Amino acid sequence: MYGIRMRSHHDAMRRLKHICAEGEDKAGYLERVLGLRPSGRKILYLHVPFCNKICSFCSFHRPDAMQRRTYHAALVESIKRLSGFAYMRTPFSAVNFGGGTPTALPPEGMAAVLDAIRKYIPLEENAEFSVESSVSELTDDMLGVLRAGGVNRLSIGVQTFDEDTRRLFNRRGSGEKARERLASIVKAIPNTSIDLIYNYPGQTDDSLARDLDIIASLGLAGISFYALMIHEKTPLARRLTEAQLSAMRDLRREKELFLMIVRGLAPHGFAPMELTKLVRDGIDRYDYIRIRHSGGNCVPVGLGAGGNIENYFFRNSSLTEYVSPSLPFCPSGRVLSDRYRVIDSFAGSMQTLSADLSEYSARLGADLPAVLGGTIDRLTDAGLVTYVGGSLGFTEEGMFWGNNIIDELLGVVTEAGIAQ
Secondary structure (H helix, E strand, O other): OOOOOOOOOOHHHHHHHHHHOOOOHHHHHHHHOOOOOOOOOOEEEEEOEEEEEEEOOOOOOOOOOOHHHHHHHHHHHHHHHHOHHHHHOOEEEEEEEEEEEHHHHOOHHHHHHHHHHHOOOOEEEEEEEEEEEEOOOHHHHHHHHHHHOOOOOEEOOOOOOOEEEHHHHOOOHHHHHHHHHHHHHHOOOOOEEEEEEEEOOOOHHHHHHHHHHHHHHHOOOOOEEEEEOOOOOOOOHHOOHHHHHHHHHHHHHHHHHHHHHHHHHHHHHHEEEEEEEEOOOOOOOHHHHHHHHOOOOEEEEEEOOOEEEEEEEEEEEEEEEEEEEEEEEOOOEEOHHHOOOOOOOOHHHHHEEEEHHHHHHHHOOOOOOHHHHHHHHHHHOOEEEEEEEOOEEOOOOHHOHHHHHHHHHHHHHHHOOOOO
16 A cells, blocks of 8 residues: 555654744743642653664664763753752653763762653653663672663663574674573563564574564563664665665565564453553553653653753753753754644654544644545555554554554644644
């Protein structure tokens, strides 16, 4: 039905941002909302934009060595400055420490950041506190620092246990060592999820089945799974042949592998929670993503971190450029309309597999079932979505095409003038 498979719906959201930009003065808007209570739940996102070892497929920006040596101190200072605003004094529902690799910070640097969060950032009782890492950097010392700092969830970039592919990806350690270390990590922090990459050169049904068997045996809380993306000028892109790249563009094969993951882990208690996320027996709440996808507020800290304070959406492209001396927020963003946030929430609900069209019709003042009716009928006939009792959701095959479908729905909403 689709000629290419979209990896995100961000292009559609970028188009909507242009339509929904309010043109309101950033400083005036932030001064006003930062003196108020948040409109809904809020989360804190901290970003570490570097790793100790670079995967061969990675194209992310990395700061210079000087920034790395002083980076944890910059995070601590940012946290202190944020705490001075009334907006920050109500409890946060979740904290997510992403990257890059946050555990590329030295243990003492990580401890300083976690101490600053506990001291300056109020958290809800039982708030999710998540840190991304690699297996090799979760030493006993680092695990001790994380547990002492209140971390209760881990997301670990394993990618695969296959030995040849780990070498191809420039991953540290063998698959067997990764499996053994993960078994210890799960005992220390049971709410541990991993990332899995599929549709890589040379992957077979048997090699994927072996990965799934290991995942099922470890007692993990969940997995996020992604088809390998090839970025220009990366070591992996330079290494692969045209024949290998052509094989990876076979969407029929990519879908077979996707469904093999979803169906292969289902008997072990793993169920879809998001287009690319399976959770086991509901252990992993994944609050950071759930709150972001439901229109919550995400306060970003650190170079490269993105989020929103109410309707001000921005990404920290600098740690020294601010909206104003009294407003330590990057000026790269824009103030968007309330309608944008509702449509963003609709897209996020679909990302987490279903949306109540009657709810969003009421919030937008538009008859979404009528506006989207023709598109929904066509997608239903194709076996990609279900529409029952006003709730629009995905079939298993529809999950594979989920970002294409979300992009198409947003396109119809935009064409109908609902965003304006």
